[in-house]
Amino acid sequence: MQAGLAGFALGLSLIMAIGAQNAFVLRQGLRRAHVLAVVLVCAISDAILVTAGVTGFGVLAEAVPGLERIMRFGGAAFLLAYGARSFLAAWRGAAALEAGEGAGSLRRAVLTCLALTWLNPHVYLDTVVLLGSISTQYENRFAFGLGAVCASFVFFFSLGYGARLLAPLFRRPASWRVLDAGVGCVMWAIAFGLLRG
Template sequence: MQSVLAGFTLGFSLILAIGAQNAFVLRQGLMRQHVLPVVLTCAISDALLVAGGVAGFGALVQRMPWLEDTMRIFGAAFLFWYGSRALISAWKGSDALEAGQAASSLRASILTCLGLTWLNPHVYLDTVVLLGGLSAQYPSPLHFGFGAVTASFVFFFSLGYGARALAPIFARPRAWQILDVAVGLTMYAIAVSLFLG
């Protein structure tokens, strides 16, 4: 249970950071346009990436024990950088979300979603390298991976289908700043726990 909870928490924290993919899902939800195919595409893609990371790094760490400490330190440093980026974004402020864009076809929406997911270099650092490496620290890496995959499904379905309720809030740039601060502080907290652990 501890491994599942750790995987869920870390997976959710990493995916929470607002980026191009999440902004796209939020826009699709606000417009109520192809929401189910889009959130499924994101969640299944994440599941494949997490599975690859957990399977590959679990076996690798067993053969190279020193890799676990290296990945833990790398993970802490990466999360600190990630948190700093979110806090800088909050400091600078960002534009309000504009939901009034023209409708797009299902095919265009899926292709855009796939591009934002698989062509983003950070997805490989976050999902494959970081989550895969950290999973080896837990008694059951598979349970850790299950927690991270569950977080992806919960997050994307909540974002896609909950977006309509958030429309008035995210029409204001201040809401993005508050969210970025929350993301930054969460990343810092996880980084400190990794470094001390």
């Protein structure tokens, strides 16, 4: 249970960082266009990547002594930098999100979503490397990975279908500042936890 909750919390905090993929899902949700297809592409892609990280990295970590420690410190450094980026975005402020005009075709929405997911180098760092390396600290890696996969499904479905409720809120740049600051706090908390071992 503890490993599953840890995987869920870390998976959720990593995926919450506003980037091109999440902004696209949010826009599709605001437009109410092809939401189911878009959230399924994102969540299933994450499930594949998390599974590869948890299963593959665990085997690799057992084969290479000391790799887990190197990856733990590397993951902490990455999270500190990612958190700093979120704090910087909160300090500078972000433009309000506009729903835009036109929904586009289903094919275009799915292809855009696939590109934003699989061509983003950060997705591999977050899922395969970072989640994979942290999973080695738990006896039940399966539960940790399942927690992270559940976080992806919960987040993307909530973001895609909850966007209509958030539309008035995210038209204000101050909302993005609060979100970015919260993401930065979570990232730094996890990084300090990794450094403590």
